[in-house]
Amino acid sequence: MVYIGIVAMFVWGAKPLTILHMKSGFVSIFGKPSVGKSSLLNAILGTKLSIVSPKQQTTWYNILGVHNRRGAQLCFVDTPGYHKVSKSKLNKYLVETALKSLEDVEAVYFVIDLAASMDAEYEEMLAIVAKVGKPIFLVVNKVDLDTQHRREMVAAPFAERLHPVGTFYVSAATGEGVRPLVRATVDAMPDGEPYFDDKTLTSQPVELIVADIVREQLFLRLQEELPYSAAVVTEDLSETVKGIKAEVVIYVAKESQKGMIIGRGGELIATIKDIARKNLVRFLDERVELDIRVKVEQNWNRKQQIMKRFGLAVSKR
Ligand SMILES: Nc1nc2c(ncn2[C@@H]2O[C@H](COP(=O)(O)OP(=O)(O)O)[C@@H](O)[C@H]2O)c(=O)[nH]1
Ligand SMILES: [Mg+2]
Numbered sequence: 001m002v003y004i005g006i007v008a009m010f011v012w013g014a015k016p017l018t019i020l021h022m023k024s025g026f027v028s029i030f031g032k033p034s035v036g037k038s039s040l041l042n043a044i045l046g047t048k049l050s051i052v053s054p055k056q057q058t059t060w061y062n063i064l065g066v067h068n069r070r071g072a073q074l075c076f077v078d079t080p081g082y083h084k085v086s087k088s089k090l091n092k093y094l095v096e097t098a099l100k101s102l103e104d105v106e107a108v109y110f111v112i113d114l115a116a117s118m119d120a121e122y123e124e125m126l127a128i129v130a131k132v133g134k135p136i137f138l139v140v141n142k143v144d145l146d147t148q149h150r151r152e153m154v155a156a157p158f159a160e161r162l163h164p165v166g167t168f169y170v171s172a173a174t175g176e177g178v179r180p181l182v183r184a185t186v187d188a189m190p191d192g193e194p195y196f197d198d199k200t201l202t203s204q205p206v207e208l209i210v211a212d213i214v215r216e217q218l219f220l221r222l223q224e225e226l227p228y229s230a231a232v233v234t235e236d237l238s239e240t241v242k243g244i245k246a247e248v249v250i251y252v253a254k255e256s257q258k259g260m261i262i263g264r265g266g267e268l269i270a271t272i273k274d275i276a277r278k279n280l281v282r283f284l285d286e287r288v289e290l291d292i293r294v295k296v297e298q299n300w301n302r303k304q305q306i307m308k309r310f311g312l313a314v315s316k317r
Contacts, residue, residue, distance in 0.1 A: 024073040025106030025189040030098060030129065032121070033057050033081025035113040036141040039172035041065050041078040044182055048283065049202055050078045051216035055227060057081050057094055058219045060312065061212070062101045064203045066196050072186040073194040077101045082125055090228060090301050096314040099128065107135045107188050110162060113142040114150060118157050126161050135188045138164040139181065144171040206284070207234035208311070210246045213279050214292060217272040218250070218261070226260060229253040231300055231310040243287025244280075251297040251310065261294050269294065 029037045038050035038059050050063045063078040079101040080094035102108065108129050116122070129136055140155050151169050159167050166184055170177035196203070204212075211232040218227045229252055236247040252258050262269045269292060277290040300306045307313050 021191050023189040024192040026075045027107045028077045028101040028105045029109045031111035033083045035111045036172045043172040053219035055219050068198050102132045109137045109139045111139045114146045136164045138167040140169045143169045144174050210234045214276045217276050245289040247291045250294045
């Protein structure tokens with residue numbers, strides 16, 4: 001028996017040397033709004049794929065970001081913040097979208113920031129990720145803002161409940177702690193072939209990337225509730241040898257909102273267009289011609305059919 005055991009160990013132990021094995025899998029980046037989920041994805045990828053703003057619920061779609069390393073491919077899903085802030089159709093859609101990201105992943109990043117404290121909503125979220133039954137990484141972001149002692153105090157009640165693979169203290173802003181997190185994530189992935197070729201950064205269609213880069217400017221430049229009343233849709237996109245030509249429409253829910261986006265003498269919309277175009281050129285590394293119009297689609301955010309047309313509906317399986 002001992003003899004067989006030794007032989008088995010030898011054969012098993014030798015396997016990784018002879019077969020080049022690859023690890024791959026999907027990871028959902030889950031958490032409340034504004035904890036820095038999108039910033040974390042961008043920090044991991046080393047490029048700004050997902051839009052970021054100080055306002056809650058800037059992210060409206062599950063954004064796939066592919067990170068390749070030697071011997072591994074990690075496919076991250078950045079999600080809208082889980083927060084039942086209102087009974088609006090948009091909020092319901094955002095929460096459902098975040099939940100949908102938890103299907104078919106190999107691991108979950110449960111992201112909190114230093115302001116986190118256990119509350120009823122966190123209780124709900126803990127129960128949800130426990131049900132997913134996949135390895136959980138507790139990620140405490142924004143550690144650049146505070147002391148070692150406090151970060152551990154903030155993390156403790158979450159770590160106790162989540163039984164995570166590990167607790168990782170990171171700063172998406174400075175990059176601190178991101179590499180150890182990624183390394184540990186690779187270790188938790190199953191053996192498997194890559195899902196995407198090594199040149200793929202995302203599966204988002206260019207139309208959506210263009211619309212989101214415009215929408216980011218709305219979140220950065222408009223006050224209060226206005227960005228939540230603006231749906232941005234790329235209505236036409238053509239790629240020629242000269243670059244990309246995109247026609248984008250910002251749909252607002254009321255006539256009065258139109259003027260607020262256009263601004264006095266068209267100044268605000270001109271700035272939005274200018275900055276968004278520059279960001280697009282940087283991201284796509286191509287020449288970009290961008291046309292933006294603002295239209296009223298009365299109460300679009302209360303009408304399921306129109307939201308669906310704008311891509312703001314969770315597809316039911
Ligand atoms: N100081 C600091 N701010 C951060 C960090 N990560 C994100 N932020 C800021 O937090 C806000 C929300 O970030 P975002 O990535 O949009 O959060 P999300 O809603 O969870 O995706 C933005 O203003 C970010 O600049 C960090 O590590 N440190
Ligand atoms: Mg986000």
